[in-house]
Amino acid sequence: MTLTSFNPIPHYTVSSGELPRIALLATGGTIAGSAADATRTAGYQAGALGVQDLLAAVPALGNVAHIHAEQVAQIDSKDISVSLWQKLAARVNALLAQPDVAGAVITHGTDTLEETAYYLHLTINSRKPVVLTAAMRPATALSADGPLNLLNAVRVATDPISAGRGVMVAINNQIHCARDVIKTSTYKVDAFHSPEIGVIGWVQDERVAFQREPLQYHTVESEFVGLSGELPAVEVVSSYAGVSRIAVDALVEAGVQGIVVAGTGNGSLHSLLQQALAEAVQRGVTVVRASRVGSGHVMHNGAAPDDQYGFVSAGNLHPYKARVLLMLALQAGVPRERMQSLFDEY
């Protein structure tokens, strides 16, 4: 492993003959977590280890790819910022533009992985594979899941059949589309699912297989590639028993440009909240109606009269992913009248 220095971000290379060249960007998370002892799978420091430690734990990588590794961040992903999304997208785009780079792998914390993955799915300007991976157990744990997840993610990124499928998440031997995957367990190794749609493929040993194709716009077809500047403020609120309008009114007062509401069931809204959101629309805020259920879709005019109040329905986008799409749409200046078809297409 050699340390080179043409870039301000510290990076390392693992060289092995004529193998495909993969960019590995590390951001921290439990995959780089360190605990006081090997029996501890909670109560550890996420992002404690550097990318060179992740590589050192998987010597077999040397037979799979020539890895160019960079430490882009070293955080617990609960603290991820939209500026880090932008930095990551810019770096991945720059690396994938190099003809000799076959794909990119990003190590990330599991807690917000689905948001970062979807942001990249909409902003990466390449058909080359981009694969996020993570771990539920820290690197120091008995049966740590990170090393195999990293090896599998690199295998997916190096396989030519992975091209053109947008940003993927390879974890627990499964391959998910960034648009659909969500974290569904706080502690199990089998923590990621793509409700409704299912995984798009799987990886085991040398075999990478795909069985579904993401059909909604992403990467090279996305109109959000190449945007610059700040992402507009978009917040998420929820509907529940006895909800008040305090949060919505405060957000409108604070000047947010968008609100995603995680409604009950098919995106139904408590009447008080619905009224507050209808007034928010009148004041120029874009309101997207999603569901807190976690699977299924929110039908336009299904559980709320969207056309009457000017709401957009999120379809089967999870509320936090709907927020990502809405931020980008507002940043791109998508007009209100196109917003619903945009949510249908992405």
Ligand code: SIN
């Ligand atoms: C994090 O998201 O950074 C911590 C939790 C995890 O990676 O599982």
